[in-house]
Amino acid sequence: MEYIKLDNVHKRYKMGEVTINALNGVSFGIDKGDFAIVVGPSGAGKTTVLNLLGGMDSLDEGSISVDGKNIAEYNQKMLTEYRRNDIGFVFQFYNLVQNLTAKENVELATQISTNPLDVEHVLEMVGLKDRMNNFPSQLSGGEQQRVAIARALAKNPKLLLCDEPTGALDYMTGKAILKLLQDTCNSTGMTLVVITHNGALTGMGEKIIKMKNGRVSEYKINKNPIPVERIEW
Amino acid sequence: MGQNSFLKDLVRTIYKTKARFFSILAIIAIGVGFFAGINATQPDMLLSAEKYFKEHNLSDFKIISPLGFREQDLEEISKIRGVKDIQWGYSKDVFLNFGGATSSIVKIFSFDADDFIDSKGQNIPLIREGRMPQRPGEMAIEYGINVPKELKIGSKVDLYLPEGENIKNYIKSREFTITGIIDSPLYINLERGQTNIGNGSIDFFAYIIEKDFNMDRYNDVFISTNESKNLSPYSNEYKEYIASIKKPLEDLGKRAIEEETGELKEELKKGMEELKRNKEKAERELAKGEKELLDGQREIEEGEEELAEARIKYIKELEDGRLELEKGKKDWEKGREAYLENYEKWLEGYAEYNQGVEKLNNAKLQLDKAKIELDQGEMELQEAKAMLDEGKNQLDILEESIVQLKNLRQIIVDGPSLSQEEFNGIVDNIDGLPKEVKVALKESYKYIVENPEGVLVVLNMTISRLEEELASGKKEYEKGKKEFEDGLRKLNEGKELYKTSLKEYEAGLRELRAAKVEIDKGKSELDKAKTLLSENNFKITQGEKELEQGRIELEKSLEEGQEKLIEARGELSKGWSIYNKEKEEALEKLREAEIDIRDAQRKIKEIPEGWFVIDREGNPGYGDYNDDAERIGAVAKVFPLFFFLVAALVCLTTMTRMIEEERSQIGTMKALGYNTLAISSKYLIYALLSSLVGALVGLAIGFKLFPIAIMNAYGIMYRIPERIAIYHYDYGIISILLAVFTTVSSSLLATLQELKSTPAMLLQPKAPRPGKRILMERITPLWKRLSFSHKVTARNIFRYKRRFFMTVIGIAGCTALLLAGFGIKDSIDILDVQFGEIFTYDGQIILDTNKEEGKRDLEEILGKEREVDSYIRALNQSVEALVKDSDRSYNVNLLVPENTEDFKEFFDLHERVTKKTLDLNSKGVIITEKLAELLKIKLGDSFEFRDTDNIRYEVEVKGIAENYLSHYIYMSPEYYDNIVLKDPLYNGGIFTVKDINNLDKNNFKEKLMAHEGVLATFFIDGIAKEVHYSMDSLDYVIMIIVLSAGALAFLVLYNLTNINITERIREIATIKVLGFRDKEVASYVYRENLILTLIGTFVGLILGVFFHKYIIATMEIDEMMFGKNISLLSYILSIVLTIIFSILVNIFMYHKLKNVNMVESLKSIE
Structure with missing residues (x-):
């Protein structure tokens, strides 16, 4: 039984009189502890998939089961609890609270979590122990993204979702971030879903889901993921 | 973008942000409406009056x-x-x-x-x-x-x-x-x-x-x-x-x-002068009579005093004499005793003397005898002496003889170189040798040569015999000598004894002689003393006699003096009684004269000086109306301006925020090549439209609503038939300009600010405002104690300074408006103090002074009603207090109680601030506080009032009493008499009843009114009700203020919270994604709002207090004094209302927060 299973998921947005089918019957599965990568061009529906998976949006048709539970049937309240306890989210633009220090940003998450990790330990893990009392504006992009990852990890989620985590970063920093994610996944056994439009990255995933026009165009299981260091793009 | 798409964009923006558009519009409308409307009220009131007056x-x-x-x-x-x-x-x-x-x-x-x-x-x-x-x-x-x-x-x-x-x-x-x-x-x-x-x-x-x-x-x-x-x-x-x-x-x-x-006045004056002269003359005469009597009395008193003094003096002298006499007697007695004693002593002394004489004579005899014996003894001794001397001589010769013999012997021994003659010479020279010896010796010479030895033996024999003789002679001599010496010693002793005895005798004799002199002297002294004693005895008897005489004389003279004084006294009291009788009459006359003079003065006063030329200020209410209009004008100068400022401030914030939000669009337009004007014109037009429309709506409503509402409120007090509310172009243009200027200029500034950046920068999401440590974090102990979310709140509050000040100012403004509004209500709510604390009576009755006195006897009217507790007669008159140098006057109640002590039971007159009780006295009047304020007079100043006969009086202010409703002059009857020149004609009674709550007032009133002399009767709670009714109009004005403030408060809060949320939408979305529950999200945002609201409220309370003070000072109407304090309830109400508004807004916003779309919000900015 797969840990995460999307089955014929549809999502439509109504813009006035126009209806846009963002997802048009998406189905795939990811096992526990997998490093899954969702790739595809802009507008393929990657982010929509991630939003649905993260409980930030509701779907119109189909089902999404996470750890045996169908979150498609969740109401708003249940979704909030789901986000609170099971999901860690990393955004392209970090979305740190500017008015909080790195440490406090992490605490913002651990505060509401039932089983959080030690904040300082997590910050050490992402290599920011020395800078944890800095405000986001005092940190570089990569560092900010590390804080965002630490914030997601500290909640000790079942599922870590990353939406273009390297999109706003330069090559080297991006690589470092990806390495951090891959290492974390390997060491903690956390299930990780990363969205990227960069096809070069697909090699590092164990599950590769290629999307196009709101559908899964290719689903690939990669038995031998390549370490990030060896990937060039 | 052509003209068309520009318009489309504008219309769509407005449509999309209609809440914002209309909130600006509404805030401007309220601000402008209030500002212009209240400001228009004064001119509208005056215009309404002008129209009425002119038509x-x-x-x-x-x-x-x-x-x-x-x-x-x-x-x-x-x-x-x-x-x-x-x-x-x-x-x-x-x-x-x-x-x-x-x-x-x-x-x-x-x-x-x-x-x-x-x-x-x-x-x-x-x-x-x-x-x-x-x-x-x-x-x-x-x-x-x-x-x-x-x-x-x-x-x-x-x-x-x-x-x-x-x-x-x-x-x-x-x-x-x-x-x-x-x-x-x-x-x-x-x-x-x-x-x-x-x-x-x-x-x-x-x-x-x-x-x-x-x-x-x-x-x-x-x-x-x-x-x-x-x-x-x-x-x-x-x-x-x-x-x-x-x-x-x-x-x-x-x-x-x-x-x-003129003629009448002159005559009256002359008559009065005459009266005055007569009065003075009578007074002088009276004073003269009194002075004479007083002089007589003083003389009698002096005589009495002298008499008493003399009596004391003489009695003292008599007593002194008596005492001296007594002392003399005692002395005399003592003298006599001493004399007798001395006499006895003298006798004793004399006896002793005689004995002494005898003794002395005996001694003399013995002495003489001893003398003879002594002489005999001496003679005998002299004889013995001679013998002794003879013996001695013999002895010496003998001794010499021996020596010479010895010498001879020596010579013989040594050698006989001696001739016979020489030998003979030597022998002859030896005196002591008896002749036979000498001869023998001489004879022996012959032998010398032949037999010296033999001679020597003879010589030796002679010497031995001679030495024997000498020894026994010497012995005899020694013995005799001793005896002689003894005898001489004895004689000398005897002589000595005799000498001393003789001396003793002589001393005794001398003593005796002296004693004799003494005794003789004592005798003569005694004789003298005896004479003195008898003399003194005579004197004492004489003194006793004189003393008795003196006493008798003194008593007689004292009696005489007393009699004379009694006589004088009798005359004086007769004089006094005559004087008193005359004085009574004279005083009566004087009183009459005084009354005549006063009446004359009064008559002169009653003669008018001229016509009473009264301009419009003298019309009842004419001046008050202008004052009230001015009062509203004064309120309008601050109140709405403040209101307006708050509104403008909020619009400014809103517009600035909007432009920040549309940053990327501005960037795009700029990138596409639109110029500044084209880009900014969208926002300018947006701001212009909202503020202009808002201002117009506000003016349309405000110019009608506020003046009419306020005039209606005052309409209860003023009878201006037509209330005109016109559109005032001046205020209209000013407020439109102000409103449009603030919003448009703020939009322009904000757009220009944005446009400074390059399009590329603009297309990037705006760099978030960096986080910063706040001052509070430096206070580590405090900071550590805060929970995590509180830290976030604290940091947010101080981070967004603009928002902080906007919210605090906005809320403070609203709270201040509310507090001022409620405070005004408190201030006009003064009836409890007026009718509970100051007026402690229950009712008054007015009597018809034209009725005969029996028909308006209070004892008859009130005294017999068992409901009545106590009452007091009083003059209660309506007068006009005059403002110096003006026709303006204020209607005042003149109240003169008959008894100033009892009066205190019905009125508690005291100073407002010090609470010092004020008493009526004959030096001046007590006036009420507001009247003093209106007349601009202080304690000790004077002012004039005019009675209903148009006569003016000047009075001095001796007390200023707390009072809220209408004006009073309280005056003591004495002072009234001095000032008004007639006795107060008591036309009313003030009373308290035993149980006001259970009194059937109508029935009681009817009973009182049944008396012919009663014109009217009323209870103070009735007045209280009436006043309350007229106060409702002011309540209405306050309602307008409070409602407007409330509406503004709501809009301000709504807008600020709205801005707060949109500004932080990403942050909110982020924490939602993190799994914050709706309530947690809300409290994350609202905690700040709440704290800002509280700070604003607090600041507002302080502002409100000053605000209230200002308004009260300007709004007060003449007939009343408003309370100066705001009640606790008003504070609470203002706080609670502000917080309720704040909560309402938050509830409103909760929906919006709940629906924040995470996906949309977190999308990178397009």
Whole structure:
């Protein structure tokens, strides 16, 4: 039984009189502890998939089961609890609270979590122990993204979702971030879903889901993921 | 983007942000409406009055002549420059009886229809119902609150005058029928002025036709001037113009009155002078008599004193004499005793002397005997001595002989170189040798040569015999010598003894002789003492006799003195009693004289000085109306401005925020090549549209709503028939400009600010404002104690300074407005203090002083009612307190209690701040606080008031009492007498009842009113109710303020919270994604709002207190003093209301927060 299973998921947005089918019957599965990568061009529906998976949006048709539970049937309240306890989210633009220090940003998450990790330990893990009392504006992009990852990890989620985590970063920093994610996944056994439009990255995933026009165009299981260091793009 | 798409974009933006657009519009509308509306109220009020006055030709002057006008007077008046129209008539104050029960005091004016043809004439009555009187016996009455409700068209009324005056002398008929109900521009408020009948205040006015009057002369003249139609009443130009005409009118009046009363006045003055002189003379005589009597009395008293002193002195002297005598006696006794004692002693001494003489003689004899013996002894001794000496001589010779013998022997031994002769010579030279020896020896010489030895033996034998002889002789001599020496010693001893004895004897003799002298002297002293004693004895007897004589004489003379004094005293008391009797009479006369003088003064005072020329300020309510308008104008200067500022501030924030939000669009446009004007014009037009429309809406509503509402509120107090609220272009343009300027300029500034950046930068999401440590974090102990979310809140509050200040200012403004509004309500809520703490009586009755005294005896009326607890007689009169150098006056109650001590039971007069109780005294008056303020006088100052007979009095202020409602002058009867120059005519009673709550007031009133002498009776709770009713109008104004403040508060909060949320939408979305529950999200945002609201509220309370003070100071109406404090409840209400608004807004926003779309919000900015 797969840990995460999307089955014929549809999502439509109504813009006035126009209806846009963002997802048009998406189905795939990811096992526990997998490093899954969702790739595809802009507008393929990657982010929509991630939003649905993260409980930030509701779907119109189909089902999404996470750890045996169908979150498609969740109401708003249940979704909030789901986000609170099971999901860690990393955004392209970090979305740190500017008015909080790195440490406090992490605490913002651990505060509401039932089983959080030690904040300082997590910050050490992402290599920011020395800078944890800095405000986001005092940190570089990569560092900010590390804080965002630490914030997601500290909640000790079942599922870590990353939406273009390297999109706003330069090559080297991006690589470092990806390495951090891959290492974390390997060491903690956390299930990780990363969205990227960069096809070069697909090699590092164990599950590769290629999307196009709101559908899964290719689903690939990669038995031998390549370490990030060896990937060039 | 062409014109078309520009417009489309604009319309769509407005549509999309309609909440923001309309909130700006609404805030501007409220701000502008309030600002312009309240500001318009003052001019609108004045315009309404002006319209009324001009349409109804309100006269500029009213002239009253106490003597009536003569034909020539009227002519003279019309000749004065500036006088355009002159209208004359009659007026008379009468009692009006309707249906028997109630009687009112009414001012009746004459109405001559001819004056009013073609809307000419002055003070044109405004007909409310029916018509003006046309025929005799018809009457139009006014439409006021003091008119009995039952009085309607067709009602018949009865006119009469106080007893002693005949109405027929003034008005031809007594009965009138009501034909119309009117208003007059002469009376625009509830006051109707004063009169000299009844309780002194007119209830209402009425018109009858001129022909119904039966008076010789017109006594009212109304004047309109050339400019009365041109100048605005209340304007300075008008005032100056009127003043220039008033002077000649007054001068004319003085001359006219002088012509008629000069002689009378002169006579009165002369009479008074005469009276004064007589009085002074009588006083002098009285004083002289008293002085004489007092002198006599003083003399008697002095005599008495002298007598008493003499008595004491003489008695003391007698006593001294007696004491001395007694002492002398005692001394004499002592002397006698001493004499006797001495005599005895002398006798003893004399005996002793005789014995001494005898002894001495004996001693003499013995001495003589001893002398003889001694002489004998001495002789014997001398003989013995001679013998001894002889013996001695012999011995010496013997001894010499021995020596020579020895020498001889030696010579012999040594060698006989001696011749016989020599030998013989030597032997012959030895005296002691008896001749035979010598011879023998000489013989022996021959032997010397042959036998020396033998010679020597012979010699030796001789020597031995001689030595033997010498030894025994010596012994004999020694013995004799010893005996002689003994004898000599004894003799000497005897001689010595004799000598001493003789000396003793001689001493004894001397002593004795001295003793004899002594004794003789003692004897003579004793004899002298004896003589003295007998002499003294005589003296003492003599002294006793003299003393007795003295005593008798003293007693006699004292008795005589006493008798004389008693006689004098009797005469004096006779003198006093005569004097007292005469004094009584004299004083009575003096009192009469004083009263005569006072009456004379009074009469002089009563003679008018001139006409009473009264300009419009003298019309009841005319001045008050302007004051009230000015008061609102003053409030308008601050209150709405503040309001407006808050509104502008919020719009500014909102527009700035909007432009920040549209940053990327601005960037795109700029990137596409649009110029600054094109880009910014969208926002400018947006701001312009919202603020302009808002301002127009606000003006449209505000110019009508606020002036009308406020005028309606004041309408209860003022009878201005038409309330005009016009659109004031000045205020309109100012407020539109202000509103548009603030919003548009803030939009322009914000756009320009954004446009400074390059398009590329603009297309990037705006760099979030960096986080910063706040000051509080440095206080580590405090910071550590805060929970995580509180830290976030604290940091957020201080991070967004603009938001902080906007919110605090906005909320503070609202709270301040609310507090001021409620505070005003507290301040006008002064009835409890007035009727609970200051007026401690329950009711008053007014008596008809024209009735005979028995019918208005309070003892009879109140004393017998068992409901009444206590009562006091008082004079209660309505007077006018005059403002210095002005026609302006204030209606004041003059209250003179009969007894100033009992008075305290009914009025608690005290200073407001110090609570010091004020007592009435004969030095001056106590006035109420507001009156002092209006007259601008302080403790110790003087002011004038005018009674209903138009006579002025000057009084000194000795106390200023807390009081809130209407004005009072409290005066002691003594002071009244001094000032008014007559005894107070007590026309009322003030009373307390035993149980006010359970009293059937109507029944009680009826009982009192049944007495013929009672004109009216009222309870203070009735007044309280009436006042309360009129206060409701002010409540209405306050309601407007509070509601407007509330609306503003709500909008401000809504807007600020809205901005707060949109500004932080990403942050909110982020924490939602993190799994914050809705409530957690809300509290994350609202905690800040709440704290800002609290800070704002606190600041607002402080602001509000000052605000309230200012408003109270400017808003107060003349008839009242407002309380100066805000109640706790008002504070609480303001706080609670602000917080409720804040909570309401938050609830409103909760929905919005809940629906924040995470996906949309977190998308990178397009």
